Each structure stands twice: as C-alpha cells, then as structure tokens.
Amino acid sequence: MSSPASEARLEPFRLRGANFNLLVLRLLDPRVEVIVPALADQFRRAPGFLRNAPIVLGLDDLDPAAAPDFGHLTAQLRAVQIAPIGTTGGAPELRAAAQAAGLPPLRAAGGEQAPPVSAEPAPMPLPAPEPQATPEAPPPSGWQPTMIIDQAVRAGQRIWAQGSDLIIRGTVNPGAEVIADGNVHVYGTLKGRAIAGGAENRAARIFALNFEPELVSIAGYYAVRDGLGDAPLGRPVQVCLIGESMRFDKLG
Incomplete structure (x- = not known):
C-alpha cells in the first residue's frame, strides 16, 4: 500500500519551456487551391519531406486585404499529413483571421512576444535592405561542441x-535526414536530406564530399533534387545562402 507521502508527490502533469526545430511555410499566394497542389508536387520530388511535420505559417508576404481561408487551408494541409500549429509575422488582420481558425501567433525562441492582435493599423515597416552575401557570424551563446557521427x-x-x-563520417543514405543548427559536414556521399542553420542561422553551410542529395536547406530556404540547377552533382560541394538563393560551389 502506498504511503500518504508518496501519494502527495504524484502530479497529474508538469509544464516546462523547450525549443523545437520548426519549419516555416512562407505563404506567397493566398489561394488554397494553389498552395496545396504545389506542396503535393514537392512531395513527389522529395518523398517524405514535410510528411507528418509540424509547421508554422509565415504571413509576411501576404496582402492583408486578401487573407486566405485559414480554416480550409488547415484542413487541406492536415489531409496531406502536414500539421500547421501557428503563424509568424503578417499584418494584424491576417493574424486575427488565422487565430480565429485556431492558428495562434508564435514567437521565436528567445525573441519578443508576437504583437497582440488588434484592429489598430500597424506602423509602416522600414524598407528591406538589398540582399547580399551573409557575413560570418559568431556562434550564439549556449553553443554546444560539434556532434560527430562515425557511421553511415x-x-x-x-x-x-x-x-x-554536425559532422557525418559516412554516407547519408536516401530517406535519411541530418539537421544542425550550425553547419553540416558529410565526409561521404550525401544522398538523403541535409538541413543546416536551424531556422535563423543564414551563415550556416553544408559541405559534402559527394553531393547527391534529395534535399538541402539553410535557415528555412531549401532546394530539392530537381531544383539544384547546375550544381556539380557527384562532386565535393559547399552550399551557402546568398540573399534568398542557394549557391552550390565546387570544392577543390
């Protein structure tokens, strides 16, 4: 029989903060009938990408006067096994429409709380700077030692x-996924998916001695195998982010 002291220690739940590596789906078109088929096309080119993944909807590129049907969009995304959990950015009108459909505004870990949904007009944003090569940035506080994996x-x-x-001393096989908040080094053949830079580290890079990926991504920007253009496949390659475009440079 349990003692009163042990019963007193029983708790129905505990809450604690945690950081998660989430992808942001930047909505560039408000039409659900355009967004979902485009995602399905990506699935065909990169099997498994985003499947059963929680994602955040990025609203910064949408016109506040033409809000998507967030309820319909949520249902359609879940039908193709994508789980939208909230939104980031966007005008107050868009955040309010999304919140009414069960998608609350989220904030980045360590960042400021998203501004409250209000009917007041938002201040005019400052013009964005011209895209340029991302300078090398010092590692953030709390940075951990490099993770080394000694097998495929x-x-x-x-x-x-x-x-x-992250350093992989072997092959990343098709259907495998390697992710790092910093750089990804593959001292073998990269045949699966490599994701560097978490969600915000635009200075991160991907290195592979034999470049044959299903997908590569840096700071949320990605390219699938069919979208690698003139990347030197089968060769040693460095991948970096220039503005919002990925560049593939031959090593050696």
Missing part, C-alpha cells in the same frame, strides 16, 4: 545537432 546514416534515421555543427 540509414534510411528513416534523423539526426539533429541542436545548438552545434
């Missing part, structure tokens, strides 16, 4: 180096 990464495996760089 098999299909279905997912490895995430949280708050650090």
